[in-house]
Amino acid sequence: MSTVDDSVGLSINDLPLSEDRSRAWRILREAGDVVVSGNEFLLASAEACEFAAKRPEIFSSARAFDLLGSPVPVVPI
Numbered sequence: 001m002s003t004v005d006d007s008v009g010l011s012i013n014d015l016p017l018s019e020d021r022s023r024a025w026r027i028l029r030e031a032g033d034v035v036v037s038g039n040e041f042l043l044a045s046a047e048a049c050e051f052a053a054k055r056p057e058i059f060s061s062a063r064a065f066d067l068l069g070s071p072v073p074v075v076p077i
Helices: 021-031 046-053
Strands: 034-037 040-043
Antiparallel strands (some): 034 040
């Protein structure tokens, strides 16, 4: 898998998803396997998605709800 290029400056909010979804996905895929959009990482290839899915120690939302302070464990997304 290629490295993350954070110099692209692509914002998911600027993609024409509601007008032309095919064009929006083409723009995203042309930007790379993994695109940084603000604080978000957009996975734009099957290879990138498989990489993330097989590494829960890196790509996990298990701690995302720690700040809520729930006495009942929350199921990670």
